[in-house]
Amino acid sequence: MNKFPRNHWYAAAWASEIGDAPVGRRILDEPVVLFRGGDGKVAALEDRCPHRLVPLSMGTVVNGALQCGYHGMTFGADGQCVRIPGQERIPPRAVVRNYPIAERYGMAWIWMGEAERADPELLPEIPHFDDPDWGKITDGYQHHPSNYLNIVENLMDPSHTTFVHKQTIGNPAAANAGVQMEKTDDYIVAYKWLPSSPPSPMDMQIKDFGDGKVDRGQFFYFEVPCVSRVDIITMPAGLERTEENFNKGLRNNSYKFLTPETETSTHFFWMHLRNYNVGDDAWSERMRGVFEKTFNEDRDIEMAMQESQNLLGVRQMVGLEIDRAPTIALKMIERLVKDENAAAETVAA
Ligand code: FES
Ligand SMILES: [Fe+2]
Numbered sequence: 001m002n003k004f005p006r007n008h009w010y011a012a013a014w015a016s017e018i019g020d021a022p023v024g025r026r027i028l029d030e031p032v033v034l035f036r037g038g039d040g041k042v043a044a045l046e047d048r049c050p051h052r053l054v055p056l057s058m059g060t061v062v063n064g065a066l067q068c069g070y071h072g073m074t075f076g077a078d079g080q081c082v083r084i085p086g087q088e089r090i091p092p093r094a095v096v097r098n099y100p101i102a103e104r105y106g107m108a109w110i111w112m113g114e115a116e117r118a119d120p121e122l123l124p125e126i127p128h129f130d131d132p133d134w135g136k137i138t139d140g141y142q143h144h145p146s147n148y149l150n151i152v153e154n155l156m157d158p159s160h161t162t163f164v165h166k167q168t169i170g171n172p173a174a175a176n177a178g179v180q181m182e183k184t185d186d187y188i189v190a191y192k193w194l195p196s197s198p199p200s201p202m203d204m205q206i207k208d209f210g211d212g213k214v215d216r217g218q219f220f221y222f223e224v225p226c227v228s229r230v231d232i233i234t235m236p237a238g239l240e241r242t243e244e245n246f247n248k249g250l251r252n253n254s255y256k257f258l259t260p261e262t263e264t265s266t267h268f269f270w271m272h273l274r275n276y277n278v279g280d281d282a283w284s285e286r287m288r289g290v291f292e293k294t295f296n297e298d299r300d301i302e303m304a305m306q307e308s309q310n311l312l313g314v315r316q317m318v319g320l321e322i323d324r325a326p327t328i329a330l331k332m333i334e335r336l337v338k339d340e341n342a343a344a345e346t347v348a349a
Contacts (some may be wrong), residue, residue, distance in 0.1 A: 001341055003029070003150075003201075003260075003337070004028045005030065005337050005340060006112045006114075006334060008016055008113070008224075008336075009122060009255070010109065010110055010111075010259040012025065012032070012052075012101070012108045012257050012259065014106060015042065015103060015107060018036055019235070019296070020061060021035075022034065022056065022061055023188050024055055025261075027110060027112060028259075028260050029260070029263065029297065030112065031067065032046065032047050033055070035062065037064045037065075038063065038076075039064070039077075040064075041101070041103065042348070043077035044110050045066065045097065046098075046328070047260045048096065049068040049098055050081075050093060050094055051070070051071060051094075056069075056267035061112045065083075066084055067083075072084075073099045073312075075096055079095050079098035080095055081095060099111060100115050102120045104120070106138050107257070126258075129275055132278075133276055134273050134278060135274050136271060137189050137271060137288050137291070138271045139271075140271065142268040142292070142295055142296070142299060143265070144266045144268045144298075145265045145269070145299075145303045145306060146264065146303055147260075147309070148259075148260040148266040150309075153329070154301070154302060154310075156188070156228075156329050159322045162303055165294055165297050178193075178194075179191070179192055181328070186223055187222060187224065189219075189220060191219040195237065197215075197216065199213075199214045199234065206250055206276050209244040209249075213236075214235060214237055214249065215236075215239070217232070217233040218231075219233075224336060225332075225333050226259060227255065228255065228257075230253070230254040231252070233322055234251075234252075236248060253272070254273075254291075255273070256270045257269040268299075269296065
């Protein structure tokens with residue numbers, strides 16, 4: 001039985017992480033090794049030498065192939081053994097599992113499910129990633145020692161910011177009322193729309209809104225099973241809510257890509273896109289620090305929750321009204337896992 005949805009692209013590593021040395025990483029509770037093959041592209045193999053089961057990530061990359069650190073068996077990017085020191089014959093079972101990888105947005109994405117279903121068309125869409133009118137902060141990574149469902153809940157729940165993020169983005173006046181929701185088969189969004197208010201001093205510092213008022217939007221998207229996008233919009237008041245108009249003011253798109261590591265830990269990749277202060281590296285670095293601090297505040301809560309959950313063997317005691325969007329997101333993930341397990345059972349039968 002699978003515990004995680006498998007037939008999806010998950011963030012495996014930032015491309016910048018994969019240099020000359022192999023990188024071992026547990027993904028969906030499986031040991032994976034990432035390295036660059038002969039063509040310079042990122043390859044992913046099971047991180048286990050078929051000889052004595054030593055992790056291949058302890059080895060070295062030699063001419064685009066991965067050489068085991070114990071006796072030097074060497075594997076190509078496709079997982080086939082290409083060399084065994086001291087013997088000519090390559091046994092048929094001298095092969096390791098290869099996982100499909102797609103590189104986009106400076107990220108190596110891995111497909112842990114059925115390889116024939118790994119379609120690059122299914123990669124998440126990140127508008128404006130290559131847009132010269134937008135600035136970005138990439139390569140964000142944190143390790144969160146908590147089940148990824150705890151993190152999905154956190155990202156779909158704006159109400160915690162007042163309490164958890166007192167030192168960073170928390171705003172004591174952040175009212176919880178007025179959260180609306182929309183859902184399709186692929187994503188859920190919880191959002192607030194606050195029409196016609198004066199721009200904040202911070203907004204005014206970045207952009208001149210004149211004497212006019214602004215409309216504000218906060219959209220918390222979750223694309224199952226692993227992409228969160230928070231879209232924060234401040235635009236001149238009274239315009240229609242279209243993509244084009246959203247970009248007429250200040251816009252922040254904050255992405256998190258959640259990759260389950262084990263049942264109690266998660267790789268938390270993040271990036272941020274904005275349509276202002278483009279090319280201002282000092283601003284980017286300052287904001288990187290603020291984001292890191294904010295996500296660490298979430299991480300501390302998630303880690304403590306996980307410890308309680310381990311102790312008691314339950315995830316939650318009481319349901320609240322603020323749980324609506326997170327609960328739906330979790331149900332969507334549960335359905336994916338159920339469907340995949342049912343399909344696997346049918347094939348097995
Ligand atoms: S354990 Fe890898 S070659 Fe022996
Ligand atoms: Fe948070």
